[in-house]
Amino acid sequence: MTPAISVTNLSKTYKSGFQALKNINLEIKQGEIFGLLGPNGAGKTTLISIICGIVTASSGTVLANGHDNVKEYRKTRSLIGLVPQELTTDAFETPWATVNFSRGLFGLPPNHAYVEKILKDLSLWDKKDQRIMTLSGGMKRRVLIAKALSHEPKILFLDEPTAGVDVELRRDMWALVRDLRKTGVTIILTTHYIDEAEEMADRIGVISKGELMLVEEKQALMAKLGKKQLTLELASKLKSIPRTLARHQLSLSKNGAELNYTYDSHANRTGITTLLADIKKAGIAFTDIETRESSLEDIFVSLVRAP
């Protein structure tokens, strides 16, 4: 199946000399929700802007459903909807006018019934004739989503959709994204909220300083994250792990003052009970016990901080 988006050797250096993207290669599958995760200034928005045609790439190619986004820009741009990060709206327009405008701009004939449905789905219907400037930030965000959906895109980019958005709207947005996916729309969302990527995405890509550090299925990533570490603070230091405990895959740290055990928290049997029984049998005393979960945050931070 042709990938929804296929990015090959994409680089971008701005006129200022700032290299925003360094040789990005990325494929986004049809119908998936892809989470692009990265700190501010990592290049997320630049990547999206190039795919959507707002920024010109320095080198590399972008295909959308197999069409080149420069040579066949009319085709690719018709396929793509973009919800930008900034709340840039026509302040003096009404939601009704601006959403109908967007639909026309993307080359489609007017369809008032469809626009009405979008506005109702986004709880904007009762505000359709108010000027956008009078709407709250969350409502403006909904207007931007409605504009992006107005031309029935097959691929939807959401650039930091929940930045500065309250909890309720965030839930609504997630529900909306799931509903859209059911209709076959491919969704790419950028975020710096890790829990959002965790909650929504099928696959996650981590981008930092213009480089794509990792692209992985969320399940695989979660399996890594599912690991927990049990740390026993020992009453007296151990020089080595006693042979009676060899089957438990333990490690010593802090010069033998701590004993570590890594286990899968999702497994039926974590092995903790037998481990503790064996430790007791070996006559090892401990003063404290601690368990720690390695989170996406840990992996993320270690990836992003790496030199």
Place this chain on the structure above:
Amino acid sequence: MMNFNAIRSIYIFEMARAGRTLLQSIISPVISTSLYFVVFGAAIGSRIQEIDGVAYGAFIVPGLIMLSLLTQSIANASFGIYFPRFVGTIYELLSAPVSYVDLTIAYVGAAASKSIILGLIILATAAVFVPLEILHPFWMLGFLVLTAVTFSLLGFIIGIWADGFEKLQLIPLLIITPLTFLGGSFYSITMLPPVWQTISYFNPVVYLVSGFRWSFYGAADVSIGVSLLAILGFLAICLAVIAWIFKTGYRLKN
């Protein structure tokens, strides 16, 4: 291939914007032009002798329409494209399946339509104050449309070039207004001393006003063919600049 739905959407959007700002886009130019008619046409004009057999009040009508046409075409078109750049909504235009030709047709078309409507309204207003005759109505409309389109293109260029509201005002204020006032709107070039006549022929507005006035009264400072060539030449220059802007993505794309 063109994106007609997009062109129509932008055109309607821009025309609706004029409807919202009716006061500044239609009423204020009409009021200011009416003041010119009252002062120059009625109050002072009655004491000025006829020029080329035309009463002074009627003589200034084509020039005054040109004055409004030039300034309003530039103002409309420059603001139309500058505003989305300023507030950031340009992202949608750049990510839409529209070509630069589509964009230019839509924005310049809307701006030109507005100033043509305005020009006709001023013409109607003038008819209230002074007796008017239009010898060549077809040529009159032709000059009106050509001038509106050309200067809307110029405004479009300024709107792309400007990176602040001051710059948006700069060219109209520093260049266009002096050129129109010195371009024979209120007088015939032949009334000037020879040196200033020669200098005036470097002012492109002279050709516009002269050609436009010829379509009213059949008398002109320069021949109608030269006027037509001048405006077509200026149109060609504007089109070339636009083509260069779009080819390079100048100020629109990083």
